[in-house]
Every structure is written in C-alpha cells, then in structure tokens.
C-alpha cells in the first residue's frame with residue numbers, strides 16, 4: 059500500500075547501525091531525505107552542489123515551496139490553443155476507468171476536440187512550450203545550475219480530475235513543477251520494481267506498479283525524479299503541471315553518430331582486406347580469421363563487442379551489403395507441413411539469385427545461416443549446401459532434419475529461397 063504522505067528519511071538512520079556488531083557486508087548508503095522545504099535563498103532546499111551530489115541522477119526529491127509565489131504564465135485555454143497549431147507536439151491521454159483502458163489522441167486538434175471531451179479523467183500534454191512562450195521559458199531559471207545543453211524542454215499538462223498518463227518510467231531526469239491545483243504523485247523507490255510494460259496500449263505503461271510513496275503536490279511544489287523511477291501523477295481536481303525535462307542521448311545514439319562522423323572522413327580506399335587469405339575450409343563460412351580481421355579493422359569500435367555478437371552482426375551486414383535488389387518475400391510464413399508437402403511433390407528449392415549467403419559454425423553440427431541480412435539457425439549441412447548450390451533437390455539429405463525445414467520456412471517467408479516450378483508430368 060502506498061504511504062499517505064512521504065516519510066522524510068534522514069541520514070540519522072545510519073546511526074542505528076553503528077553498534078558494536080561488525081557489519082558482514084558493506085551496507086548501501088541510506089537514501090537521503092525524500093522531502094525538504096525550500097527557502098527564499100535556497101529554492102532547492104539546499105545548495106545546488108549538495109543537490110547534485112546527493113540527488114541528481116540518484117534519488118527523488120520533493121521540494122515543498124520551491125517555486126512558492128510563482129505566477130503561472132499560461133492558462134488552460136492558452137494551452138489548448140497551442141495544441142491546435144500544426145507544428146506543436148501535443149497529445150491527449152484519456153483513461154477509461156471502468157475498463158481500465160488508456161487511449162492516446164495525438165494533436166493537432168480543433169476546438170471541437172475539446173468540447174467533445176468528457177468531464178474528467180483526461181489530460182492534455184504539450185511539449186516544448188518554452189519555445190513558444192517566453193514566460194514559460196523563464197521557468198528554466200529554476201535549473202540554471204545545470205548545463206543548458208542538458209535541458210530538453212518544458213512540457214505543460216492540463217488535467218481534469220482523475221487525469222494522468224498512467225504509471226510509467228522516463229529515461230531522463232525531470233522536475234515536475236506544480237502550477238495550478240493539486241496532483242497526487244505516487245512513486246516507487248524500489249530498485250527492483252518490475253518494469254514490464256502493458257501489452258494493450260502504445261503508451262508504455264507499466265504492467266505492475268506498487269508505489270512506495272505517495273504525496274500531493276500543491277502549487278509551487280517541485281518533485282525531482284531521476285531516470286528510471288516508476289511514477290504516476292493523478293490530478294485531484296483540475297490542475298496544471300510544468301515538467302522541466304532533461305535530455306541525455308542513448309549510448310546507441312552517441313555511437314551511431316560518432317560512427318557516421320568518423321565514416322564521413324574516411325577514404326573509401328580503406329577497406330576490408332585479407333592478404334593473408336587461405337583456401338576456404340567450407341563454402342560461405344565466416345571463420346575466426348575473418349572475424350579477427352574485422353575486429354582489427356574496426357579498432358576501438360569493436361572493443362566492447364563480444365565475439366558472438368560481432369559474428370552475428372558481420373554475417374547480417376556482409377550478406378546485405380551492396381545488394382542490387384531488394385529481396386522481399388510474401389511475408390506469409392508457410393506452415394512446416396506445407397513446406398514438407400511441396401518437397402514431397404518434387405519441388406526443388408532455388409536460391410534467390412540476388413541473395414548472398416554466409417554462415418558461422420556452432421559446434422560440429424549447428425550453424426547460423428545469413429541470407430540477405432536475415433539470420434536463421436539450421437544444421438551445418440544445410441548452411442553449407444545453400445552456400446554452395448543455387449538449387450537443392452527435394453530429396454537431398456540436408457532437408458531431412460526438422461530444424462532444416464524450420465529454417466527453410468523462414469527463408470521462404472523473406473524470399474531468400476523459393477520453390478522451383480512443379481516438374482512437368484510425363485505424358
């Protein structure tokens with residue numbers, strides 16, 4: 059059960075551990091107080107340096123009165139007007155309590171959208187309001203101790219009673235400033251709280267949410283949440299919330315951008331090269347010597363990639379590299395039974411002429427087979443056969459294995475292999 063109000067916890071609780079008994083394992087440092095009061099000269103309730111060391115990216119913090127007396131510069135009507143603009147990013151989230159359903163209606167809207175909304179349980183959220191309204195941008199002064207490039211936007215929400223976006227996690231830090239009215243925030247500080255998503259909505263809502271704390275925010279209160287903290291804000295009566303959201307690129311984005319940047323400046327005379335090549339052990343095989351060359355050529359980029367991952371990436375990449383044709387199947391996977399029947403009726407298998415095939419070995423019998431960027435697991439005999447032959451006869455021994463049929467079914471679905479025409483019947 060969520061607690062009714064946040065229970066401020068202090069570091070004093072550590073003194074309880076300082077008894078004579080030797081601690082067996084080093085205890086995780088106690089979380090700092092969850093709730094503080096702001097003062098005129100300390101809107102964060104503490105100096106920014108302390109906030110950064112103790113809370114930033116680490117722990118939630120509720121700051122009572124952080125923006126006490128702040129005059130909300132925008133009305134719900136202004137916000138609705140903004141949400142009708144073509145270029146403004148807006149969404150309405152509606153919660154249907156009876157069926158526990160959530161729906162998302164993306165903007166832009168017309169006036170009629172708003173007149174057609176029910177009395178309660180919905181919220182309008184508008185992104186980047188600081189870019190449209192200089193007074194809203196003034197709110198960013200609250201986070202002037204942070205690097206400007208770390209700040210993303212001020213998102214403004216107007217919610218009717220019961221409205222909210224549902225329990226979720228964000229991947230960025232956020233300062234939730236209560237502007238007008240009251241909103242109850244429930245959060246979970248449980249590190250291992252489940253993070254699986256509900257499958258029935260595009261809203262990325264948590265399938266399970268068990269709050270450890272719950273508190274009502276009044277105008278001027280600010281809730282800071284680091285990334286990955288499950289939270290849910292529900293309006294108690296109509297309210298407006300201003301979220302100062304931070305930005306932090308995903309490592310994958312950094313890597314991709316850097317790779318593109320470096321690639322732009324590399325001459326295309328610098329290529330995969332194999333002056334040490336030896337006669338192929340098996341047709342189409344990507345062996346350890348190939349992977350060692352690739353790893354060496356990629357230099358620091360390949361450092362963090364495990365051997366297996368590098369092999370799977372290279373197999374996919376090299377079989378789709380510079381393909382002059384787009385290979386598409388009909389998208390419909392045949393059943394294994396249908397594949398079997400086709401083979402029994404004498405239909406041979408043909409490789410798509412534009413599909414390149416390669417494979418890596420798994421033990422003595424298994425293989426990952428790559429075809430035009432796709433990958434299937436199959437017996438090594440089938441991988442070798444498909445790399446060596448453009449046509450496989452239906453009675454070939456490589457097709458007898460059940461997993462060979464599964465792989466074939468998948469390759470048929472993506473168009474990398476197809477059945478030859480039915481053999482002509484003799485008169």
Ligand code: SIN
Pocket residue numbers: 181183214215222223228289291299300301
């Ligand atoms: C809001 O409803 O204003 C904020 C939504 C959130 O990120 O939790």
Ligand code: CO
Pocket residue numbers: 226227228289
């Ligand atoms: Co959120």
